[in-house]
Amino acid sequence: MRLGIDVGGTNTDAVIVNADGKLLSWAKQLTSEDIVTAIYQAADTALMEANISPKKISGVFLGTTHVLNALYHPGQLAKTALIRIVKHPSAIVPGLYWPEHLKAYIKKVYQLRTNYSYTGKLKNEASLIDVQLKEMLAEIESEGIESICIVGAFSPLYESEELEIKRRIKNIYPDLPITMSHEIGSTGFLERENASLLNAVLSLVIREAMLSVTEVFKRLKLECPYWLTQNDGSLMEINEAMNFPILTIGSGVTNSLRGAAKLSQLDRCIVVDVGGSTIDIGRMMNGQPEATSGPSTILDIPVNVRMPKTESLAYGGGSLISNKRDVIKIEATIASDIEREGMAWGGKSWTLTDSFLKVFSESFKDEKIELVLLDKLSADDCYKVIHTVSKELKDRIARLQLRNEELPVVVVGGGSPMLVGNIFSKYDKVAHPAGYHICNALGACFAPLSAEIDKVFWLHHKTKEEIITQAKEMIIAELLSKGASENSIRISAVEEFPFDYLKGEVIRLRIKGLGEM
Amino acid sequence: MTWHIRKTDIPAISLGAKLLSCGGGGDTKSVEALLLSIMNDADEIEVRTIADIKNEWIVSVGIMGSTVLFNEDIPSGDEGHQALLTYESVSNRKAEALISIEIGGVNALAPLVIAQQTKLPVIDGDGMGRAFPELYMTSFHLNRIPLAPLSVVTHDHKLAIAADNDAFASTYQAKEFTVRNGGHSHTIGYGADADQMKTAMLPGTLNLVYRLGKVIKNELSINKKLNQLFEMFDNSIYGLPKVILQGVLSEVNRWFENGAMIGKLVVEGRSAFSNRKVEVEFRNEFISIKENGYICTAPDLVLLLNAQNLSPLSVVEVQAGQSVKVLAISAPNVLRTTDMLEYVGPRHYQLPCSYKPFNEGGR
Structure with a gap:
């Protein structure tokens, strides 16, 4: 049996559906300021009405506009330092199109020199990065930085510099949330930087919300995986979602779409x-x-x-x-x-x-x-x-x-x-x-698992088909490890993006797979 | 009359330039972001119209190469200035004014960056009147202004092409150099004195893109916006536009051939246009409209606009399901001369037809 919860701006709804998708009970509460009070009450009521033991719940499925709302009413946003890894420091100011109240959270900007071009690693000037990093690491504390955002030019092709810098920061500040742009978006530096920065400034809001939600679920004796729906309507485990708030800000709307389809x-x-x-x-x-x-x-x-x-x-x-x-x-x-x-x-x-x-x-x-x-x-x-x-x-x-x-x-x-x-x-x-009034909470219960690869590949000695086959295998393996049943897995999209390369063979592929639990 | 560009005008110029780019011309967003970053609210860039060009040495400014790579490899902001210095040393001449090589797309903005940094004036006009893929496809070249001396500057390297190279050799060298050094570059060339430039340039295009952009950004009804756009074109070196079809993009096919983005799309008519459909071909830019045979080809302008707000769509952005208006506009006369058609007419784009001017603008 599944417990679906939707935290909207006005109401918090909870529903319980059985394995066949039949609605067993529902409950509604006015959304509380701290979100968790209402979640507790709604979930508790739904469990009581259905008269089932929390042990029988196989998964909790959550959708919320809470993270999105934080962008409109900031307060818990994180003071963020941006680290660009670029050929030359750019005069382009980050957060250019941001409303002032959000821009204020981009506290520091560091521009490190990349060792990459689009054709691969150019040279090794690790010493230069070392010097700049040292200065930066010292400032993180003195400036009260709460979150880090790393954006490397060409990171959709080569992620190693973003990984390396994250590793160095983690060594000293193990608890600092760090966003790496290659995990957020594909080619297009400025859009990827915007998305990654938004993710970084939201990293405390989502952490706090998800930790307290997890605590509430434990209090309700729900011993099962907890899921959050993401922008594309599929599920992400709450532990993972904590690192990717920007990918979950559309979770309310997608649940309502899925719920409407299910109900009708x-x-x-x-x-x-x-x-x-x-x-x-x-x-x-x-x-x-x-x-x-x-x-x-x-x-x-x-x-x-x-x-x-x-x-x-x-x-x-x-x-x-x-x-x-x-x-x-x-x-x-x-x-x-x-x-x-x-x-x-x-x-x-x-x-x-x-x-x-x-x-x-x-x-x-x-x-x-x-x-x-x-x-x-x-x-x-x-x-x-x-x-x-x-x-x-x-x-x-x-x-x-x-x-x-x-x-x-x-x-x-x-x-x-x-x-x-x-x-x-x-x-x-x-x-x-x-059931139109509990559509979102219901929709969350039926969200699929998903896995996606969106990356730029050099063909080198392989054919495009070989690369696609490899990527598909990775996606299937990921879905299986998330708990999808083998026969429910299907590749839902294979898209190739035009890449106006000048020399060599390079393609951007986005491949997505879905599976049911 | 001399006029001035302020920081708040940049988004409108950027949008209007995208409109005239016919779906190509690179992406304006990095350079727009750069200008918004380096300009202060009080800064003004001086723009001289054809009537007030002084006796001065004018050079044309452009950015070339891969759009995807340029969008990934954000500019430091100094590239254009470096290209200017390189040009001045190879040509032994001081630049006194700047002009855009291509008003369609990112190159409408390229001279503004250098103008902001050096306080040189910008000339209101350009060498293409829209977007074309090659450096030699300009009215400057047609009017015998030599492309070289030409400077080509990438993130880490500089190339100076000397005056004894013709336009085709210079174009080839510039491209080769760009490909080898990161995939995009800033160039300065087509240096000319005021008299030469006045005959060779397409005048008034910078002011036109600014006004077009302002109209599209306006919160007016679609019909009012469209009327204003038509009026602006009617009072310009372009012809009166025509909405060929309004409908939904039902099919988009894109592929690459020799570094160019090639493809075609189908728009199926809706409401007043139902039961009709047109095919639009593209090769970096939209190059033709077909409905039982060709009804408009390059160099006449083919535009695809978002039907809800009239903002222009590029060949990269078009997607099946979008609702669009397909517009045709006759090109400025200089692009339709026999000599120019050799470079920018249907044959150049390997279309199986001869050039038939599009002259049927109107509402």
Whole structure:
């Protein structure tokens, strides 16, 4: 049996499903500031309701937006030192496109001289690196550095310098979190540097969160592996995830996509997740959530890590509505607890949900709602809000539709009831599966194991096919060691990337495998 | 009229340059990042239009080589200046103004770095009007400005090509040297006096990319943006653009041949364009549009724009599933002359057709 947990901005959900995928119980809590209090309560309740012993749980599957939120509300971010290993020190300033509040965490920049070019090792000037390293190691303590980020030019081809520098730092500071760029992204120095730096500044947040989560699971007597879902929708063990926060910041959204597909039993569909602060739209193709394959951005910062390929409307059920000189606007701010602040619940804030309730009184069945409280709202104004939401949402959905096949739309999330009968007509192919409110926690339970190789290879005396075969074998071995059942393993993608080499034969390959536990 | 470029203008110039690059021209992001790093808010780069070029010695600036390697091997920032010093010593002439060799892509920004460092003025124009793959494919060459003396500078090495080499020999040497020394380089050549440069250059292109970039960055509706872009092209040395098709990229095939990225893609029409489809071929840049035969080929411009925000897509970025607009724009007249077509027409790109000018711009 599996325990799935989703820590969202508003609610923390826990579900228990049996080996056949049947839902045995679920529980919901308001997300607590420390995240773990709510996790404990939700998980404990779910276990009690299902009336099973924690020993019977074979795995805990967690999804959370906690790490992503840390980028918006910094406080626990790590003071980071960047070590570039480059041909010549570059005048390009790191963190160029970063918002100021994040940039402040890039405390020191060191530029060491690489001994590599794209054709391999050039010369051995270890002594030079030694001198620079010595100075740097001394400063780590005096500057209060909490995290290190190493980015070497050409490290997707040659990772040895990044490894060597990490080793030297570990010798002296064994507990300092160290990010190496070749483990984060592929070619494109500046995007890889951005992604690696974001990973480094998040390294304390995720460590703290995952250590306390682990402690809670132990307290619940859950003696099984603990997993976190990553940006591409597959699983990473919590111990490993602690080193790769940037690869898990999209875990909430991918779980909702997978949960929607599972609940509706549609493995090709467009998913609309209506949350309190955003509406996320994404696509499931052949049972897997789509992820970006090219350049992407996090907070408008260019990065080259895979992110869930979703679009978000910057508002959700809790968004506040304003009317200034007859201009109706959906504001960026949200009501923190709609059941206290929303007008229909007796509060003072006019929210998106109130607008729907005014026009479509059957939107929500909640006994705490008193529709008379909405009398002072103008129905026309509320129509305008609904019209905006409807148009923007349908636009996004139309873009995701395929030419030869109309994909069904699955609407999930706590706010989904207000959209279903109202924005969509009965002629649209729309599903609103039971369990829509615990979709993310459920989705986490069904995430697959994955292994991926994204590297630049020189062909030398081998053929491309030989290299692909070798890489596939490595992936299968990795999946087996993670606990995938042998017959469930499949190579899900083999991609070759254009590399405008000038001399010699070099290719970048990305090969990915999936397996079920 | 002389105008000035400030730090805040750089992203717009970068984006507009990408638009005119027709999908090639290298990647602007490293040099954009470099400029944003070395410029202060108060800095201004002086730009002279064709009308106010003084009696001065003008040299053209460019970056060449592999885009992937250039993006990995970030610049120190001093390469262009080193290329300038090398040029000055081989030519025995002091550079007094800088011009871009190629306005499409990264080379629109290359002279700005040196201008920021040396306070030399930049001339508003270039030698290609778009992006082309070889150093000799310029209006400078067409108008008999010699490419050499030419300097080529990589991270660790410098090459000076003397004046007695013709444009083809110089291009070949520069490429060979670049390949052997890290895969990318900064070059300076095509030195000319003001009169020669005025006849040879494509004028006003730096200002055009700046304005185009600003429009694309604007938060306007797609239709308004498109109208403004059309208007800008209409009042330029280019022709009026035409949206050939709007639709979804259904197929992209890419491969390498002799160091060039070659391939084709298919766009299937949507809404007003449904039941139509076009094929676009590329060879470093987008070079043709086919719909029952060729309807537009190089040197006329073929652009692919992201249909949601009109930002240009490169041959590396195009992916199946994207929704795009395919645009054709007639090239400036100088690129369509018989002599120039020999270098930049369909034959050069091994297209099985002769050049038919694209003249059907309009909405």
